[in-house]
Amino acid sequence: MSQPATDDLRASPRLTWARSALGDTNLQLQRASTDAGFRSYWRTVGVAPTRIVMDSPPDKEDVRPWLQVRDLLATAGVRVPQVLARDVDAGFLLLEDLGGPTVAQCIDDDNADAHVEAAIGQLIRLQSLPAPEGMPVFGEALLQRDAGLFEDWFIRRHLGIELDCADAERLQLVQRRLIGNALGQASVPVHRDFMPRNLMPVPDGPAVLDFQDMVLGPIAYDPVSLLRDAFLSWPEARVAGWLRRYHARAVEAALPVPALATFLRDADWCGVQRHLKILGIFARLHHRDGKPRYLADAPRFLAYLDAVVPKYGELDPLHELLERTLKPAFARVAA
Structure with a gap:
């Protein structure tokens, strides 16, 4: 129905x-x-x-x-x-009634620092929550399911590509590395969609929405969800500054963040994992659910990948696959 x-x-x-x-x-x-x-x-x-x-x-x-x-x-x-x-x-x-506009609808260059600072405050509280017994785990099974979305829906269904054995192996190698990185991080409660669309700008907030899928998972996941958002993009230098600010506040709150350099790498890798997943979800929304507007944001995710993937030699197989096969195919489909 x-x-x-x-x-x-x-x-x-x-x-x-x-x-x-x-x-x-x-x-x-x-x-x-x-x-x-x-x-x-x-x-x-x-x-x-x-x-x-x-x-x-x-x-x-x-x-x-x-x-x-x-x-x-x-x-x-x-x-x-x-x-x-x-x-x-x-x-x-x-x-x-928390009102009409979300943070995503009212954030701009001038007020972004204040909105991000307030959002980090709510995130620190969420991550500091003692995980109750039986909380679902953002573990290998869920990460593998997320990985499958990119290949099944974005590559195969949207781009119309069936990867050959070499390319399939390249993608699987990088996905295993991304999953291994996520599993190796300290675990805290994770919202999974902690982004401006799910935050309401109330005076004692922002208020957090859409939290019902909270799981126990990697500590870098929600910070990068907030700062490399599905619908808003900021200059990388500004994002890096906000990630450093989050890290400093997490240290003050005694959250189990690693050293800053390691955390920034973990955030980058969690971002890549998430961006691949969301490309798959947007393609599924278009082809299965008849909601084509989400794919208009696909170039944002390809730009995120362009900014991060070349920084890490371990992700070179994905970089090669993107440059040689996936981005040209996307350009053809979008034309």
């Missing part, structure tokens, strides 16, 4: 629940955001202050994992949305 059809079926119970939760039989709901999987978000109309109703159809996307992670983060002082009412069995939550 498509999401619009699901929304239609749940429109009446959603509105009835919202009116009951707020004690107002006249309020209405309007969609507040889209593209959230099976979850949908609705802003109240006709009541002040406005609130957000999260609708998570129980047969599609259980709301309990979201709530569990939210409550865990809140106990650590991470700014997350307040839950004002809940009906877990029905899949409805009433949340505070």
Whole structure:
């Protein structure tokens, strides 16, 4: 069933629940955001202050994992949305309204340092959280799955290339090295999409969103997700300065970061792993899910790879594959 059809079926119970939760039989709901999987978000109309109703159809996307992670983060002082009412069995939550624009929509050259500094503060709190028993691990199985996205969806499906044995071996060699680097890092709670799109610029924040997939994984992953973002790019010199600032604050917080030079290398390598994965995800969104707009950001990721991959001899096989095969094919497909 498509999401619009699901929304239609749940429109009446959603509105009835919202009116009951707020004690107002006249309020209405309007969609507040889209593209959230099976979850949908609705802003109240006709009541002040406005609130957000999260609708998570129980047969599609259980709301309990979201709530569990939210409550865990809140106990650590991470700014997350307040839950004002809940009906877990029905899949409805009433949340505070954090406003419209995300950090991604209001960050610019002049205010970026302040936004990044505030985001690092929230990230330090998240990473300092004692990992609860049973937290999923960002381990080899998940990393291998991420690696497969690039080959299956970006190379094979989007570029229409079937790698020969030599090129397949080159890619697999680099993927093994990237995975080995990630597995060799100290493990902390990892958001996995800690980026400006998932941060809301509230005074005591930013508030962190989309945290339900948090895992235990490599410490450099979230910092590079924030600073080499899927939808925003900054000059490499500025990114390097922010990474150094994160490292200094992580040391102050007694997080298990390595020496600065090692951390910067780990961040570079985590970035390469993540950028390959996201190219695969964007291609999958286009070809499987009918969402072509994401591929417009593919050149950003190729530029990230151009800036980082040539710095490391261990990544030369990927550099060769990109220059000789993948980038020319991408140019042909994009033409």
